[in-house]
Amino acid sequence: MRRTPGTIRILGGILTLYLLAPFAAGLSRMGDADWRGVDRAALLHAAGVSVASATAATALVAVAGIPLGYVLAHGRGWRMAVLGGVVQLPLALPPLASGILLLFLLGYGGLLGGLMHGALTESFAGIVLAEAFVAAPFLIVAARSAFAAIDPALEDVAATLGHGPGAVFRRIGLPLARRAILAGLLLAWLRAFGEFGATMMVAYHPYSLPVFTYVAFGGAGLPAMLPVLAPTLAVAALVLVLGQVVAAPRRGGGAVSSDVLPPVAAGPAAMGPGQALVLDLRQCLEGFALRVEYRTRARRLAILGASGSGKSMSLRTIAGLERGAGSVVRCDGRDLAALPPEARGIAYVPQGYALPPHLTVAQQVGFAVDSDPALVAHWMAAFGLAELSRRYPHELSPGQRQRVALARALSRPSAGLVLLDEPFSALDAPLRARLRQDVLAVQGGVRATTILVTHDPAEAMLLADELLVLEGGRVIRAGPVDEVFSRPGGEVAARLLGARTIGTGDVLSPTRIDIGGGVALGVAGAPLTPGARVRWAVRPHQVRLDQRGEYPATILHRGAVRDGQRSVRLRLGEAVLDIVADPSCPDIGPCGVTIDPLALQVWPQDG
Structure with a gap:
């Protein structure tokens, strides 16, 4: 482990001492505490009000705050930036100012207060609404950060496997953001539990624990405060300990497997002509325009080009992950361009494979909405994954992860197109050569059209029947692989083909x-x-x-x-x-x- 510089440790230690000093000072005055003069019944009632109101406020915030964090994480543009700033305003306001603003809404003359005939002030409901207002930003910020940290490819793959936006949120977003969201819920609960200023302005009665503490201090002075503070410290400490246990990341797992892979068992060759595929892909970005037109019945198509040529953008446009105005994607007469990704009937293997870390191998392979259990079992066996069915992605070798991604794509019976985005780019040379042979072995046994994106001409010539060569978002050469190789048409295409x-x-x-x-x-x-x-x-x-x-x-x-x-x-x-x-x-x-x-x-x- 790398050593922390001494200056940094000193500065951190100074702040730690300052944060612990008030607790030490309070403990040193334990002998002055008036334990018998405390109204225990009123104190316990106030503590119960605070625990119940903080729990209700946190639940209220969670219902809408988690979805709002998801929206903010995925939104773009100035409107989302403004919204993100607005929801954090309660953090910047003094609590008393928050309370005054809430009175304009919840008080007798307020919009909601008038409709409820004043029932939202001087009531438990008023405490909950005040606490929700000041605590909400803690959860929203945590949820937004957690959702933004999720690899977008995981949600892209889920969409291409038939999962709609709601299912992607439930099956990918929430599980992967769960621990950070739990930490945000913990912070929101603690903020609501300790809220004083806004609560006092909106609902002075019934007493919450902070208001009770304020009243007791005014009547009895500092020596009487330690017995009053005891429930607050006990509840806060208990919640913090529980939160650390629940929200702490899990460590480790099984050892990573070696990359000794059994041979792939290829199925019988698919017979009959390939599908009629019509592409007219269009994207217009600042400084770059994509226009790819091609028609084919080939079962195996490759898109070759240098970095930035538009290869991956073309694949994402076919998948519906990039919506290009005027694009045409037609497969056997079926217009895919008008459909969202989940309805296109495709399977997508992105760079890095996008295996959700919370799913086992068996769950990964069967993740498609319409996955066929028999087909799942077939490809699990064909790729030698049956014995790894209970393992998680971090317990797999790179070669095994690639096989899981391929088996997942091939286990979708409705997939008319299988899209492979540079599936070997992150592998070393021997493993790359081995896994090329894996793909070659299974290509002939599937009826779907495979579209491979690559910058490696050797991959294109091995795994494709027809080839598109892209440069600057345009097709500079296209046709059967042998023809394109022998007659590249120009030096740019020739060099892309290995010259x-x-x-x-x-x-x-x-x-x-x-x-x-x-x-x-x-x-x-x-x-x-x-x-x-x-x-x-x-x-x-x-x-x-x-x-x-x-x-x-x-x-x-x-x-x-x-x-x-x-x-x-x-x-x-x-x-x-x-x-x-x-x-x-x-x-x-x-x-x-x-x-x-x-x-x-x-x-x-x-x-």
């Missing part, structure tokens, strides 16, 4: 380009136009050194061996390429290379 070293050449025939130095590369894909000037690229691992290779080359530099591979720089035609080769590759000098025509990317020089 590093780029060369130039002239088209000799529809399947061959001259790259200088007497080298003519064979290319696959759409026929090229003879005589055209083009650019080309090949990824480092797709150039193979081979003394009997078709193309003559010259090794210029042999780098160090890392991870079982040697970096090599060579000249091929007029281009200089950086590739990776076996550690035992030839030394500097002439060599031969082989390049699969399918590995070459070619696009117009002015593309």
Whole structure:
């Protein structure tokens, strides 16, 4: 544990001593207390009034204060900012001022007081209303902070799994904010229990404990106060202890599992054509505009782009989590754009997986409104999660959490679209490769269309049949994966697809380009136009050194061996390429290379 600086400890200690000093001073005067002169019956009655009124006031505040905190946590704009300030005004007002303001409302001439013929003053109801007014901000602020601290992705996923706003509030918001809300309820109760100024102005009778203490002090002086204060201190201490027990965060849990994952049991391949998917996604933000148009029947679609290109925004627009005016999302003729997220019939796996920490693995997988128990059991078994069914997310390894998120998405039988937002981005390379294979194994066994967002071209080519390449919120290339890779259409798309070293050449025939130095590369894909000037690229691992290779080359530099591979720089035609080769590759000098025509990317020089 890191040491706390000495100056900070000293300053904290000074304040602690000051807060404890009045209690010590009171205890030192215990001998002067007049224990026999106290009207015990009146004191106990006043204590009962305070306990009952504080409890009623806190309950009254909780009914509306918790929902108000939720609204403030999710609201945006100046109206919410103003509302957030208004509900905290009682904190800034002197209690007597609060009481005077309440009299304008609750007194005989007030709006509510007149309707109730004065029943709201000089009554128990008046005490409750006065205490509720001054105590409400404590709960509202605590609830707002607690709800604002919840990861929005948890509520987003709940919505996409069919839960409406009320259910999301009950099943995600309240459980995750529960401990902070309990702390706020505790503070509100204590504030109501100790309220004096507003209570005295609105309802002097019946005596609450603070008012009784004030009256007793005026009649008997300081020596008589210790017996009067005893119930106040006892009740406050008891409530604080109970509050600490209830609201304290739970620690620990089971040990995190290792990432040794059993193979995924893939189901039978889904037969028949894919769904007809029509997208016209539109978003207009300050400094950024999204416009993505595409039609497909592919079962597997990937959206590829750099950070900030609009990939995740596109996925969220499809899910209905971002509402873009004029957007079109149509699946097999069903218009999804007009529906809220919970009615779209989709399943969404965001970055980080969004597993609610209060739910077990079994509860996570079966969380969708329409989850099928048989389907839940199938995917629990397929992903090797059956033995982990009672564990919570913090007890799982990263790979297991990813499997839980996938099983949850696939356990919704009504899901026509399964949306995967960079599901492997937070994983290390070996685990990422393993879990890609997991997704590949299950994709063929589901009828839903999967839409994968990624910045990794290897993921896109492995897990998609068709590909959208995005740049600056626009589609710069789209189509079947092989076509997009071999003919990216321009350098930006080529680099997004993994091109590093780029060369130039002239088209000799529809399947061959001259790259200088007497080298003519064979290319696959759409026929090229003879005589055209083009650019080309090949990824480092797709150039193979081979003394009997078709193309003559010259090794210029042999780098160090890392991870079982040697970096090599060579000249091929007029281009200089950086590739990776076996550690035992030839030394500097002439060599031969082989390049699969399918590995070459070619696009117009002015593309």
